[in-house]
Amino acid sequence: MRGLTKTYPAARGRAGRGRNAERPRPVRASDDISLDVARGEIFGLLGPNGAGKTTLVRQLTGLLRPDAGHITLLGHDLVRHPRRAARLLAYLGQESTALDELTVALAAETTGRLRGLGSDAARRERDAVLDELGLAPLAGQPLKKLSGGQRRLACVAAALTGERPVLVLDEPTAGMDPVARRAVWSAIDRRRTGNGTTVLLVTHNVIEAETVLDRVAVLDSGRVIACDTPGGLKGMVSSEVRLDLVWRGEPPLGEPEIAALYGAATVAGRRWTLRLPPERARSVVAAVTQGPAFAALDDFTLATPSLEDVYLALGGRGAGLERS
Numbered sequence: 001m002r003g004l005t006k007t008y009p010a011a012r013g014r015a016g017r018g019r020n021a022e023r024p025r026p027v028r029a030s031d032d033i034s035l036d037v038a039r040g041e042i043f044g045l046l047g048p049n050g051a052g053k054t055t056l057v058r059q060l061t062g063l064l065r066p067d068a069g070h071i072t073l074l075g076h077d078l079v080r081h082p083r084r085a086a087r088l089l090a091y092l093g094q095e096s097t098a099l100d101e102l103t104v105a106l107a108a109e110t111t112g113r114l115r116g117l118g119s120d121a122a123r124r125e126r127d128a129v130l131d132e133l134g135l136a137p138l139a140g141q142p143l144k145k146l147s148g149g150q151r152r153l154a155c156v157a158a159a160l161t162g163e164r165p166v167l168v169l170d171e172p173t174a175g176m177d178p179v180a181r182r183a184v185w186s187a188i189d190r191r192r193t194g195n196g197t198t199v200l201l202v203t204h205n206v207i208e209a210e211t212v213l214d215r216v217a218v219l220d221s222g223r224v225i226a227c228d229t230p231g232g233l234k235g236m237v238s239s240e241v242r243l244d245l246v247w248r249g250e251p252p253l254g255e256p257e258i259a260a261l262y263g264a265a266t267v268a269g270r271r272w273t274l275r276l277p278p279e280r281a282r283s284v285v286a287a288v289t290q291g292p293a294f295a296a297l298d299d300f301t302l303a304t305p306s307l308e309d310v311y312l313a314l315g316g317r318g319a320g321l322e323r324s
């Protein structure tokens with residue numbers, strides 16, 4: 001992507017609803033975005049609600065025309081030839097109401113047929129994908145009768161039937177339980193490892209971003225404010241580590257080492273939070289895990305900076321990020 005720019009016009013009625021609504025203004029949802037995604041990479045777009053993630057992927061999938069800029073996917077100019085996107089990538093949007101009337105099995109099979117599979121191949125792939133995602137018991141259910149998480153999983157199954165070299169997934173695991181989430185990540189990882197599939201993933205879940213992504217672009221107000229590996233992003237922000245100490249009751253301030261920490265800690269009830277250079281954190285951990293201090297300690301955690309810390313340090317609005 002090079003210089004991608006998209007401004008939504010100040011449509012009448014859109015922001016004008018409600019008594020306290022502000023006057024509608026145009027929204028620059030993509031503001032000169034340039035990014036390279038390598039083949040076989042799991043690349044993430046992270047950012048709070050309204051940052052411009054969906055707008056960006058809709059341009060990549062040929063569903064929304066940029067005002068300016070270029071998109072080249074596997075050698076194809078997608079701004080000039082947006083219809084080619086359908087042959088190159090599988091897109092899982094935020095809402096997939098188009099499949100609602102179909103059963104889980106038919107949603108996957110039909111998607112396979114639409115992607116050019118013959119009827120036998122489509123049925124074979126459908127069965128394999130439903131098994132892979134643990135959906136076989138729901139195969140005969142219409143999507144509209146499923147729970148939110150089950151419906152999302154069925155949409156992932158459809159997206160994975162009739163293989164494409166690129167997967168573009170907008171919040172694929174939203175609303176799923178941990179078992180379903182793991183099934184989705186294994187299925188994606190299998191395609192990357194086995195077929196070299198490239199994955200572009202939208203998320204505002206920082207935990208997911210840290211564990212599954214090779215690289216992350218952090219978006220805010222339509223701009224890329226950082227782009228690196230999760231580790232690289234975290235390294236940019238701070239070399240300190242965070243130590244949380246939770247005391248059973250009163251902290252043992254009679255211990256000189258503990259008394260010395262008190263001044264440096266952010267205290268919230270029984271919890272002390274310290275940001276320390278790694279060497280210092282090691283010696284503090286050694287001190288608090290023996291003698292009277294250890295007896296008074298309920299719990300402790302030592303953590304490197306999270307993507308959330310990165311995000312806040314880069315000026316993003318952290319309130320929109322999920323942490324579970």
Ligand SMILES: Nc1ncnc2c1ncn2[C@@H]1O[C@H](COP(=O)(O)OP(=O)(O)OP(=O)(O)O)[C@@H](O)[C@H]1O
Binds near residue numbers: 008050054055
């Ligand atoms: N069709 C539209 N018309 C006008 N403005 C829009 C339209 N779609 C999105 N926007 C605005 O563009 C900005 C970016 O929206 P977008 O949906 O791309 O954000 P997002 O990062 O995907 O958010 P979320 O995490 O909530 O899905 C927001 O300010 C939004 O209000």
